[in-house]
Amino acid sequence: MVPRSWRKIKYRYDLRGSYCENCGNYHYPPRNFCPTCRRRGKVIETLFPEEGRVVSYTVVREKEPYIVALIELDNGARVLSQVCCDPSEMKIGMRVRKAFRRYGEDNEDGIIHYGTKFVPVN
Amino acid sequence: MMGIVSYGSYIPKFRIKVEEIARVWGEDAKKIKGGLGVYEKSVPDVDEDAATIAVEAAREAIKRAKINPEDIGAVFVGSESHPYAVKPTATIVGEALGVGNDYYAADLEFACKAGTAGMQICYSMVKSGIIRYGLAIGADTSQARPGDALEYAAAAGGAAFLIGKDPIAEIEATYSFTSDTPDFWRRDLQPYPSHGGRFTGQPAYFRHIISAARGLMEKYGYKTEDFDYAVFHMPNAKFPVRAARMLGFSEEHISQGLVVRAIGNAYSGSSLLGLAATLDIAEPDERILLVSFGSGAGSDAFALRVTDRIKEFEREPKVWEKIERKVYVDYAIYLKHRRKIRA
Numbered sequence: 533m534v535p536r537s538w539r540k541i542k543y544r545y546d547l548r549g550s551y552c553e554n555c556g557n558y559h560y561p562p563r564n565f566c567p568t569c570r571r572r573g574k575v576i577e578t579l580f581p582e583e584g585r586v587v588s589y590t591v592v593r594e595k596e597p598y599i600v601a602l603i604e605l606d607n608g609a610r611v612l613s614q615v616c617c618d619p620s621e622m623k624i625g626m627r628v629r630k631a632f633r634r635y636g637e638d639n640e641d642g643i644i645h646y647g648t649k650f651v652p653v654n
Numbered sequence: 655m656m657g658i659v660s661y662g663s664y665i666p667k668f669r670i671k672v673e674e675i676a677r678v679w680g681e682d683a684k685k686i687k688g689g690l691g692v693y694e695k696s697v698p699d700v701d702e703d704a705a706t707i708a709v710e711a712a713r714e715a716i717k718r719a720k721i722n723p724e725d726i727g728a729v730f731v732g733s734e735s736h737p738y739a740v741k742p743t744a745t746i747v748g749e750a751l752g753v754g755n756d757y758y759a760a761d762l763e764f765a766c767k768a769g770t771a772g773m774q775i776c777y778s779m780v781k782s783g784i785i786r787y788g789l790a791i792g793a794d795t796s797q798a799r800p801g802d803a804l805e806y807a808a809a810a811g812g813a814a815f816l817i818g819k820d821p822i823a824e825i826e827a828t829y830s831f832t833s834d835t836p837d838f839w840r841r842d843l844q845p846y847p848s849h850g851g852r853f854t855g856q857p858a859y860f861r862h863i864i865s866a867a868r869g870l871m872e873k874y875g876y877k878t879e880d881f882d883y884a885v886f887h888m889p890n891a892k893f894p895v896r897a898a899r900m901l902g903f904s905e906e907h908i909s910q911g912l913v914v915r916a917i918g919n920a921y922s923g924s925s926l927l928g929l930a931a932t933l934d935i936a937e938p939d940e941r942i943l944l945v946s947f948g949s950g951a952g953s954d955a956f957a958l959r960v961t962d963r964i965k966e967f968e969r970e971p972k973v974w975e976k977i978e979r980k981v982y983v984d985y986a987i988y989l990k991h992r993r994k995i996r997a
Contacts, residue, residue: 541749542749545746545749545750546750546752579752595997596700596997616699616701631706631710632706632709632710632713632750633699633701633702633706634701634702634703634706635701643741644703644705644737644738646705646706646746646750649701654971654979
């Protein structure tokens with residue numbers, strides 16, 4: 533788990549995605565190959581805007597309910613992420629902002645995983 | 655001229671009232687509120703810790719400074735609730751901020767004054783020309799044994815200060831007073847700290863705070879009247895009010911920075927949140943006295959002079975606005991958020 537988690541740090545810790553200079557599409561998580569332009573694509577890595585709106589969401593009711601939402605960032609890129617708030621606060625179209633949070637941990641003696649989630653914009 | 659170029663703060667949105675903690679332990683809430691002067695305290699979310707708080711506070715500081723994060727040459731995180739016993743918080747913070755790999759970093763620990771110790775190190779490194787900007791952060795999700803008196807105040811929060819040239823508040827002078835005083839400690843593998851009860855007052859808090867403030871004034875030629883605001887470490891609301899009186903300050907000098915009544919003691923973040931709240935309203939040429947206190951024990955004193963640059967500096971949202979954005983939780987939810995109970 534350690535190397536797999538470590539490889540994802542760069543784009544989990546912040547909204548670092550890819551942008552194709554040929555077609556203008558954004559992707560998150562970042563890609564090194566543009567699925568639209570194929571070999572004509574010119575993919576660069578870029579930091580995405582910190583705010584966006586909820587396109588859709590679901591409440592996963594396992595042990596403790598949590599919210600997973602499809603979020604459209606202000607550059608048009610779509611990101612699937614957790615939203616930290618009470619499920620009753622959730623509305624399609626609501627504005628959300630990135631937040632740095634814990635994702636989980638590998639047991640009590642394992643490493644702690646961190647990354648980007650979203651919170652409602654006040 | 656060197657000093658604070660930018661600052662940011664973070665306070666988790668959850669609060670628990672003193673009444674709710676007192677209800678569980680069968681204590682008199684009125685008496686506790688009267689004794690401590692604390693009415694409610696901040697509680698972190700289930701997925702927040704000192705590292706996430708440090709990142710949020712630092713992101714605000716960098717955004718307000720409008721600088722490239724790669725120009726930051728040092729990251730120091732002061733906390734007594736670092737998520738790992740061995741593995742730095744500062745590297746998590748540096749990575750999340752996009753500082754790159756070309757920076758000095760370390761975690762600091764000196765009870766509640768580790769954040770101001772970071773400010774002194776950054777100030778020295780900027781002054782010596784080793785770095786352009788240094789980031790000093792104080793962030794904590796402080797621990798308290800359930801039922802202990804500490805539980806009414808031990809809170810979560812943090813503030814980040816970017817130190818560099820052309821500041822919004824010049825660090826005119828800094829001075830520390832340090833001694834071996836075991837007023838509060840936590841041994842290895844122990845989940846909660848222990849403290850010396852009444853011993854934490856006179857020989858610890860007051861001796862160090864007053865000596866550091868007086869030491870700074872004597873060494874650098876200041877008088878109480880030279881300061882428009884004063885911020886002292888806030889383990890409760892009584893201690894800083896009494897320390898202010900001992901030094902000749904009135905309630906008006908300290909009320910803006912007295913965040914402890916509404917959020918409790920955020921340990922390494924405590925005096926720094928008070929400073930951030932004070933900078934939120936300070937005008938050019940006003941002078942602020944900051945004195946932190948860390949058990950064990952020591953105090954760092956700073957004389958800060960606000961510059962004209964503060965006029966065009968973004969100060970919204972203010973610390974007191976963040977304090978007002980809150981969601982109350984009961985004791986059971988509080989235990990879950992503090993990971994004292996798990997599903």
